Amino acid sequence: MYAANTSHCNGVLHKLNLLREREELTDVVLEVEGRSFPCHRAVLAAFTLYFRGMFTSGYAEAKQETINIQDVSGVAMATILDYLYTGVLHAEPDQVQAVMSAARLLQVDFVARQAAEYMKDHLDVSNCADVLMYADMQGDSDLVKASNRYMASRFNQVALQPSFLQLSLPLLQSLLDRDDLMTSSEDDVVQAALRWIKSDQEERMQHLPALSKSFRHSFISPKQLAEIETKCLPTDSKVTYSKSTDQRLGHVRTEMQIFLQEDFLGHDSQQCAPCFDPSTGELYRINMPKNLDSFSVTATVDHELYLAGGILAKKDNILPGMTFRQRKFYQFNHLLNTWEPRCEMISPRVRCGLVYLKGFIYAIGGDSAKESAERYDPSCDEWTPIPAIPQSMSSELCVVTLDDSIYVISKEGCYCFSTTENKWRKIADMIQPPLHPQAITYQGCIYCIDCDKDWGDPVQALQTCIEMYNPANGEWKQSGNGKSYVFDTATLVKHGGTLYIFTVQIIDDHRNIVLRKKSVVYVNQYHKETESWLNVTDKDSLVFPSNLMKWLGSGNTGNRTDCLVARLIPQCLGKRTLVEDLVAEMFPDEEEENNDSSDSSGSGISDDSDSEDNLLYQEDSDEDNSHEDGQSGSDEEDV
Template identity: 70%
Template sequence: MDVTNEVHSNDVLRELNGLRERAELTDVVLEVDGRSFPCHRAVLASCSPYFRGMFTSGYAEAKQERISIQDVSEVAMATILDYAYTGCLQTEPDQVQAVMSAARLLQVDFVGRKAAEYMKDHLDVFNCADVLMYADMLGDCGLVEASERYIASRLNQVVLQPSFLQLSLPLLQSLLNRDDLMTKSEDDVVQAALRWIDSDQEERSQHLPALCKSLRLSLISSKKHVTIKSKCLSVDSNLVYSDSTTQRLGQVRTEMQIFLQADYVDNDSQPCYDPSTGELYAINMPGNLDSFSVTVTPEDELYLAGGVLATARHIVIRRDTDPGMMADIVQKKFYQYNHLFNTWEPRCEMTSPRVRCGLVYLKGYIYAIGGDKDETAERYDPSRDQWTSIPPLPHPMPSDFCAVTLDDSIYVIRKEGCYRFSSTESTWNKMADMLKPPLSPQAVTHQGCIYCIDCDKEWRDSSRTCVEMYNPADGVWKQTGNGKSFIFNNATLMKHKGTLYLFTVHTFGDHGRQNLWEPSKQSSVSVHRYQPETDSWMSLEDKGRLVPPLKWLGSENRTDCLMSRMIPTFLGDWSADEDLPVVEMSADEEEESDNTFSDSSGSGTTDDSEDDLSDQDTSDEDNSDEDSQSGSDDGEI
């Protein structure tokens, strides 16, 4: 007979653990921090070479009934003994380092390995420098590299943490030598080095020459170079810099379009498009979420808030329902994107669950507005990872709305009316309403003004729509393009290299019905470029690579376009099977399709001049950062 009892090993462990808890048949007591742990020598020796050597050697401990264990905390020993007797490893996050140290001392490899993996998976801005110093002390090369790489991905935030100032000179040098630092300029690297020195000038000023060897002279601004010289102990010092001319990873990012579609079915990733090369990439998204909100900062940091659990997609979310669909469905989750890892890292949750809230960046803070039952608002401080409440919206917002920032204010636009929040005064004020109340507004800021369009249409809606502009200087809305209007199924405003564009989409199926999956469906994407000097919209016959080859770009669902400087190398591949090129219509076909709609509002002026992207002068690129410097954010969704 050859039979195996599959549960025998578990039964034996369970019985041994019971004996330990009752202190039956135990033959040794471990004394740790004043606490006694009755144990069985055979169990300890079976999972720990440290104890096996102790109990089988000629040392005195081999025969002692009570053994004192040094350099191990009571909690860590309890955790390791629980693992030895059950095979399960459980510990609180703040005890992981202590458990890992104990596991290394006692040579319990599985526990040490899993503790290191946990620390790698839970690195954040606030603990990464501490973990780096700890890993360096233990000589754990894998954890050292993981910690350094994480710090590289968030250098500008990590340098503000007190633990960064505790790094040793060799660790700091190793960091500053990395090519994958996510910084906008070499000046940020210089600032990190100087902050470390300034924290203890008397002791650390002598290390400036050593740190300069990690700084890339050709990439440092003249102003920062003067600052470095001023920190020298001797005016005659001849500082030697790195001769590397390689830009850090954060300095070679590419401006891309991130397309986010409302209620997109597969939200594990979203398309990210590089107009300069025509390449499509995939930006990973948090799983199981729909109807979330995203914003981008002038530093190209991406934040994502709220949303609805994908498992509850079949449930209709309404803002006027009992808040008792919502506690289980709408999320308080809040994430920050890591460009180096193409992942979203959890941050402090919002105080209220929100769906499609107005998420904007303004002068160092992230604001989440509305999207909950009570139309509350709150502000996030990235330096503290903390949310605080701000005054709620003056009136409920049952319809779709959008929020943008300009100067020191947040502007909320909706069908029921528009409001402005002053961040300096922390008050809401009524502002002028749009000329035509929008059902689904989408807006961007450009050259000190707000541009807004009612971007989504019912499939039988044949009305023409204008892009409206709001100038805070005179406090009124006006139609742009001398009243030029557009017919479309959906539209998207987008900025690229300092220029404002409008995408308009026509979708046609049999008998004029829209159906995304009909074989006979055709989608026509038109691109219009705004020329502020003449207040006109130029229709581009040569769209260049501005239009991505996305099949669902022509669907009836609203699409928003967020602009951010990304790193193509670390993005995923957008599968060719997921999307096909949009079927473009000829000029004759497009003109014919326009005639299938009635013009109930009267046509505006048109501009059919031929144009292509090659005549866009370099002044657009020179002004690309103009809005971000004034505190505005064109990436709000």
């Protein structure tokens, strides 16, 4: 006979812990910082090499009823004993280092590893230097490496922290030698080192020659070099610089386009967004937060990315018809390709208008009342409320910035918020009130298109036009001489000093036994001098790869796609991926269909269009389609 009682092990631990709590059959007392911990020798010896060696050796402690434990805090000992008797580890954040130190001393490997992993996962600007010094003292090379990398990723902010000034010379040198310091200039590196010296100038000035070997001379400004030369150095000392001619990683950024499709995180395999480098034609991935969907993203003038709100991506956990808005707010870490939590918003929001303007980030609408607004200050990581929109926005809104003002566009009307006067005012409504507006600013005007017309009404669908708002006269007018557009998805993109609009139309291919949907993409470029949208005929100058268009057309009909432009670091975006692989991963159900494509050799660009307004990308199909191109938009600072 053979039988296994799966609850036996947990039951034994539970009963042993009850005996400990009642102090029954305990045969040793651990004294730690004046606290007494009655325990069982057998339990301690079974789970830690430290106590096994103590109790099975000839040491005096083997027979003592009370044992004093040095170099361990009482809280840490209580935490470790609770783990030994229950299998559950729980420690407050401010006790993690103490618990890790105790676990390493007592040789409780699991606890030590978990504490180290916790510190890796919770590194931030305020604690990373302290963690680095602690990890170096403990000899934990993995934690040292993680701390160093995080400090490099936020170097400018970390260098302003008091703990940065406590770094030892070797740790500071190791940091300043890194190629991946995220700084805007080499002067930042020099100034950080000089700040470290100034904090204890009498003692540390002698280290300037050693630190200067980390400075990359080719990239230091003449003014900064002159300041270094004025420093009073010890006798027989001189400043020598690094021989490296490589720029720091933070100095090398490329303007890239991040494409975000509404509900694109609904696919379990999809936790990233395609990121396109027009200068090379390469596609990359930018990781996105897990378990969030329908969020908003914006970029600052110095290309920091922030993400706000959203709903849980796992919709199985949400009751039908219910939407749970989130207060979450994140900042993108360019080096680590991750999103780091920041101060949560005051109100939960989903698809709010998120924009950056003159040092602040604004979150507008998307709350339960769809009218509140708030402002975020990155310098102090704090949100404060601002006046609410005068009109509740029951439908979707889009938000753009122009000069000192923020513009809100919706079916209920258009409003302008003056950041200097801190108040809203009503402006002219669009000619055709939009259900799902997308907008972008260009040369002092706002361009907007409605991406959610009533597709069951062919007359209304054919009347979808791009409208332009001119703040100078406070009027909307139809752009492109009032030309109308038909599409399933449309997106406005600003690139190379001009505007583009690409539209995706989903068509049915009836040539196959199995009905297959095709994505047909049209692209036009805006010419302001003639107030027209013309097709792009030069393939080589086109800024959108055809296979990226396939991804844009792979979602559900009518899904909104936004394009955010920011300067990113391609090397930090992870493995470069072929567009076809990215599409296959995001939409696995289409992979077999895509592999059967009859057209796999070219870009799919059709050059035989007779219309000056149309440029056609046609995926997996050679059929001729006559279609008037449209343009939908997203402000480059608003997703």
